[in-house]
Amino acid sequence: MCVPVALTPPIKPMLAEARRDLPPEGALPGGLAFEPKPDGFRAIVFARPGLVMVQSRRGADLTASFPDIAEAAAAVAAEDLVLDGELVVPHEGRLDFIELQHRARRRGRKAIQAASEKPAHLIVFDVLQIAGAELLELPYSRRRGHLEDLFARHTLKAPFTLCPATTDRRQAQDWLDPSWGTVGIEGVVVKGQSQPVLLDQRAWVKVRSRTTAEAIIASVTGPVDNPTTLLLGRYDTDGRLRLVARTTPLPTAMRRDLAQRLVLGGPEHPWTGRRFSAGWGTQTELHHQPVRPELVAEFLADTAVDAGRFRHPVVFQRVRDDLVPDDIPLMDR
Structure with a gap:
């Protein structure tokens, strides 16, 4: 059930435990869902009336460094959303972590210029709040349905990007092929289909290529x-x-x-x-x-x-x- 309580920053996001191999079926509640892990910064984006903020994993305010993401969040603030995802900067055919670091250090006019020259994207893999109601207790599968609907209705569009997801283990194994590293995919994050959001807990699994x-x-x-x-x-x-x-x-x-x-x-x-x-x-x-x-x-x-x-x-x-x-x-x- 959605609880009519709005999330306020900073929040400590749900995390993943590193493993060498993909877990077996049944290792996480409700069956396994797999997502590619992009090479970027974890970010929580608050898009609500009166509050637009890009928050880092550790709670720092990155809004001034990413005015392009903040502008996109402001455009959907009426939806009263909290999004969880990965900040990335595509450059020369791959996700460029160094360019992302450079952008994170810039403020003011330099940040605006960097946003024009090297625009960022938020690869969104979860929605934590819709219409002011937090969704933390909903299972992953239902949150994923809400997230896909936001993109299907074009409520979310560039620079927001929907993170791919699958229940096909063969696709997950393909994402672990080191060739994906050349474009900036680090590996796979594994989630339980019936898992709620467990803030500040390592309840997902991360496997690196x-x-x-x-x-x-x-x-x-x-x-x-x-x-x-x-x-x-x-x-x-x-x-x-x-x-x-x-x-x-x-x-x-x-x-x-x-x-x-x-x-x-x-x-x-x-x-x-x-x-x-x-x-x-x-x-x-x-x-x-x-x-x-x-x-x-x-x-x-x-x-x-x-x-x-x-x-x-x-x-x-x-x-x-x-x-x-x-x-x-x-x-x-």
């Missing part, structure tokens, strides 16, 4: 004789060794094996004195020990790659003894 790749082991965190993580690099067309990925913490057996093979780099190492951040989007400095860039690592990664660098930590698989650094493709400048 993964692919294997190779890079040069160029530095480590922790001591060289007991490395904690690896920093991986590739040379660019100017001959510079560029950081492309950092691994997750290494299992004990892998640490022991690598300790026998890694050699501390000398002052001539291109990363001697180089500073790297401890994580994407953070300013914390990462303490690392350069090693001779002689070994090639094979790793497992998701498809979120920005300017040649993997955004999330990758999983080290093995040393590729059949490859040397010259075998690794060069990065573009």
Whole structure:
């Protein structure tokens, strides 16, 4: 039943738990629904008389940075809606996370200019309120029906986009193909057909697309004789060794094996004195020990790659003894 109580910002959205594989049938209540996961920012959009707001997942007000989305929300404010979705910026045939980050930092005239040059879209996957009545207790299938109706009646139109959804497991498996990563689809979100909205709970499932790749082991965190993580690099067309990925913490057996093979780099190492951040989007400095860039690592990664660098930590698989650094493709400048 719809409750005649309006939602007020900020709200903490329902979240997804990361898994390696799609869950089996029956894992979530009411059967499984699958949606592609676009590479963007989670956003809650309030479109009601007297309140137009674009809220980030953590509650920040992004309205000033996305005047194009705010304008579209104002145009449907009479419907008194709260929409849940993913902010994205399409650019050169893919969803561009870096351009999205640039837009999120702009305000005022710069934000208006950016909205004209690199317009954003909201890929909507849920509706939390209609006509001032919150829908949190309704099952996913009924909320999805309301959302599809808003698009069918053209109440919602560009820059709002309806997120695809299916109950076909084969389609979900196709969305997990790494080739979708080239256009900005990170994986799949799995939802229960009869699930209500559980604010601030990880009750959905998220499965990322993964692919294997190779890079040069160029530095480590922790001591060289007991490395904690690896920093991986590739040379660019100017001959510079560029950081492309950092691994997750290494299992004990892998640490022991690598300790026998890694050699501390000398002052001539291109990363001697180089500073790297401890994580994407953070300013914390990462303490690392350069090693001779002689070994090639094979790793497992998701498809979120920005300017040649993997955004999330990758999983080290093995040393590729059949490859040397010259075998690794060069990065573009």
